[in-house]
Amino acid sequence: MTFLNPTALLGTLLALPIVVFYLLKTRPRRVPVSTVMFWQQVFEEKKTRTLWRQLRHLVSLLLQLLWLSLLLVAVADPVFTSxxxxxxxxxxxxxxxxxxxxxxxxxxxxxxxxxxxxxxxxxxxxxxxxxxxxxxxxxxxxxxxxxxxxxxxxxxxxxxxxxxxxxxxxxxxxxxxxxxxxxxxxxxxxxxxxxxxxxxxxxxxxxxxxxxxxxTPGNVGITQFQVRRNVSDPLSYQTLIEIRNMNDNAAECSVEIQLNGRLLDVLPLSLEPKEVWHRVLEQTSAEGGVLTTKLDLAESSADGSVSAQPTTLNALAADDEASAVLLARKSIPVTLVTDGNWFLQRVLEANSVVELTVATNPPQSLPSDRILILHRNVPDVIPAGHVIVIQPNSSTDLWERNSTIDEPLIGQQDDASELLRHVRLDNVLLPQVSEIVPRGEHQALIETVSGAPLYVRFPREGGDVLVLTIDLEKSDLPLRTAFPILLSNALSFLSGHSGDMMEAITAGQSTTISLPPALLRSDGNTTTNLSLIAPDGSQRVIRAAASNELVLTLDQAGVWKLQAENLQPADSAAEDSAHSQELLLACNVADAQESDLQxxxxxxxxxxxxxxxxxxxPAWMYLTLAAALFAVVEWGLFHRRWIA
Known part of the structure; x- marks a missing residue:
């Protein structure tokens, strides 16, 4: 046995004054009395109790010395030598x-x-x-x-x-x-x-x-929740919901779906033990925002009453609610310049977000938010703004048109491009296409086996230009579902509304976020300060590079907000909305492993x-308790007159 604080043992010197106080005797005080006859009897009784009185003093002394010893040893912190x-x-x-x-x-x-x-x-x-x-x-x-x-x-x-x-x-x-x-x-x-x-x-x-x-409590949780815009109908959207019952018993529950706090639907569910329930729901709305689903579990008791959220069946509350961001669909003004193509015009008219204007000659000027579609006839210089060209019949400042290519075979397609999302042209009949040779910077999206571009993008500061060289009247492309999807992707891309979904993030997983241009503008710097606001209101500032991509790891379920600090609007029209520009990020538990509490x-x-x-x-704790116990014992014996 050794002591970690041996200097505390010096406190044993405190035993000396305790012993001295017990050895000291109080000197009797002389008092005159009228007679000692009565005191004589008291003196005789005192002689018979002298031994007991001495023993009482000795027991009291030993108890107090033992209390002091225990206290000092506890302060010295004894441990075994090993x-x-x-x-x-x-x-x-x-x-x-x-x-x-x-x-x-x-x-x-x-x-x-x-x-x-x-x-x-x-x-x-x-x-x-x-x-x-x-x-x-x-x-x-x-x-x-x-x-x-x-x-x-x-x-x-x-x-x-x-x-x-x-x-x-x-x-x-x-x-x-x-x-x-x-x-x-x-x-x-x-x-x-x-x-x-x-x-x-x-x-x-x-x-x-x-x-x-x-x-091992049970749990019912939402393990998947995603929303995306319908590819064929921009105003409708599809919601994927997956719910798992991890209990060994059946569970009765309901699923409540809301958009921006407005109730859309309530689905009653009856889940069997270990059942995985999933559905794809379709609804229509041009409005965007936060889509939320909530899981309410109820359990019937023996008397018929219902208790909400029983912990025996649903012990984890974090996976009872999930969110997803629904992208808004704003109207897209489009001007179609053509000498007549029924399929092209009908496809544009069928798109519910397109405000179509048909003309036979290109307009002199266009608003910045309007997209121009040129069919066949093209000017020598492509006008500023966002332009889509279909089946060009002449050369321009961006390309040189040679002749036509008969029955070309598709060799390469950029499937990673947003412009070709859900589009495959491998089996499309292509009797004839226009052969063009791009001038300057361009991006070939679809090429023939010989390298001739069929679908090409020309990036410009004043607005991008997309060129499709396929002859719509000879090809069966207008009869296929790929054609309206191709045009929808092009319109969404040029209008800045590209993408049909913003995937909800699984908590704890790193994800790459594509930043919108509004969050990248800065006064000549290559980076800008971004504020990341968590669902609980906490906020941190991060530095985002101008590559419009940001890698984040979100660890809290709910809706996060990404905002630009000190955003300088590009024009007066954007000044009123500068402070409201933000990117919403939905984060959910969405992990069956975490929801399974077994x-x-x-x-x-x-x-x-x-x-x-x-x-x-530690030993000092028990010694301290023993010292306190002896103090209580000594106090009790003293008050019962068992010790002096």
């Missing part, structure tokens, strides 16, 4: 994944239980021991470096919060092992519910100890072997 020579280095990995938000039968979450375990581990530290804390987020985060200060560890433990995504526990364990730095008495302790794929494998590692929290088979190995004393408490 423990003092072998200080521990402990790194605790805490799982912060969405499943740790699950509510157990006692009303506490799994994270609450994990913090209780962490508090016990901190209390088991000896003076020479060190501890660090690593939070297993999407990427590991060192919450506390190695320290021997329990209050700091306790405070930082309370600051740990769960996320709505999956946790990379294996990566956090690797960080913990690096913190150990091959310490001879190093320990890695994982506090988790084990609801991740590698849990069973990692638990078999002898170098990692486990403390598993949680029971615990993995992991044996907890954090036993008393890792503790400093019995039941995981």
């Amino acid at each position: 423990q003092a020579r072998q200080p521990r280095r402990v790194v605790v990995v805490i799982d912060t994944s969405a499943s740790m938000q699950a509510t157990e039968s006692d009303g506490r979450t799994r994270m609450d239980a994990a913090k209780v375990v962490m508090t016990d581990l901190v209390a088991s530290l000896r003076a020479a021991d060190e501890m660090a804390i690593v939070a297993a987020h999407t990427s590991p985060t060192v919450v506390s470096g190695l320290t021997s200060h329990p209050p700091t560890l306790t405070r930082l433990t309370e600051s740990i919060r769960t996320t709505d995504g999956a946790a990379d526990v294996p990566a956090a364990i690797r960080v913990a092992q690096r913190l150990l730095a091959k310490h001879p008495n190093g320990e890695v302790i994982v506090v988790s519910d084990g609801c991740f794929p590698q849990a069973t494998k990692l638990a078999a590692d002898p170098g990692v100890k486990w403390s598993q929290v949680g029971s 615990l993995a088979t992991v044996v907890s190995t954090t036993t008393e072997a890792s503790a400093a004393g019995p039941a995981g408490r």
Whole structure:
């Protein structure tokens, strides 16, 4: 046995005044009395009790010396010699994944239980021991470096919060092992519910100890929620919903769908055990915004009453709501210049977002938001603005027209381009196409096997130009569904409304965001400050490069906002809306692994072997309790006149 604070034993000198006070006798005070006859009897009784009085003094003295000894030894912090020579280095990995938000039968979450375990581990530290804390987020985060200060560890433990995504526990364990730095008495302790794929494998590692929290409650959750515009009808949209019942019992629930807070539909569901329910719903609206779905679970009791959101069947609330961003569809003014093509005109008229104007000659000038479509006849100089050219019959400043190509074969198609989304022309009949040779910068979207462009884009500062060289009257392209989709993609791209969906992000996963031009404008700089606002209102500033792409990892379910700081509008028309320009990002749990709260088979190995004393408490704590007990005993014996 040794002491970590041996200087505290100097307090044994306090025993000297205690003994001195007990040895000192009070000198009797002389008082004149009329007779000693009555006092003589008292003196005789006192002689018979002298031995007991001395014993009472001795017992009181021993109790107080024992109390002082216990207190001093506790302050000296005794440990076994083997423990003092072998200080521990402990790194605790805490799982912060969405499943740790699950509510157990006692009303506490799994994270609450994990913090209780962490508090016990901190209390088991000896003076020479060190501890660090690593939070297993999407990427590991060192919450506390190695320290021997329990209050700091306790405070930082309370600051740990769960996320709505999956946790990379294996990566956090690797960080913990690096913190150990091959310490001879190093320990890695994982506090988790084990609801991740590698849990069973990692638990078999002898170098990692486990403390598993949680029971096996059921859950019903939304595991997929996406929305996109219909390819053939820009005003309609399709909503994909997937709901899983992870219970061993059937569940009755309802799904509520809202658009910008306005109720659209309520679907009652009856889910069998382990059932996966998914539907694609179609609705119509030109309005964009936030589409939200909410899951309400109800359980009937024996008396017929209904209780909402029972924790026995739905322990995780984070996956009961999901969001998606529906892209708005604004009207697109289009001017068609043609000498007559029934198919082309009807396709444009059938597009519900197109405001069509038909003309036989190109207009002298066009508003900046209007798209010009030229069929066959083209001027020598393509006018400024966004222009679509179909079957050009002459050369211009952007290309030189040679002759025609008979029955060409398609050799290459840029499937990654937004202009060719959901479009394939491999089986289209092409009797004849115009052969053009591009001048200057261009992007070939579709080429023949000989390299002649069939569909080409000319990027310009004043507006892009798209050229389709196919003869619509001889080809069967106008009869195929690819033709209206091709035109719809072109109109959306040129009008700045490209894309039929903005995919909802899975919490915890890195994703690449394409920034709109409004968030890229800056006063001559290559970057601009962007504010990323989380669903809980917290905000952080990030620097976005002018490459209009941004890689983000969102760890909180809900709708995020990406706004430009100090945005300088390009013109007075945009000045009023400069402060309202923002990009909405929907983030959901959307992870069946996190929604499934069934615990993995992991044996907890954090036993008393890792503790400093019995039941995981240091010896000084028990000595302090014993000292307090003896103080109470001494106080009670004194008041019952058993000791002096």
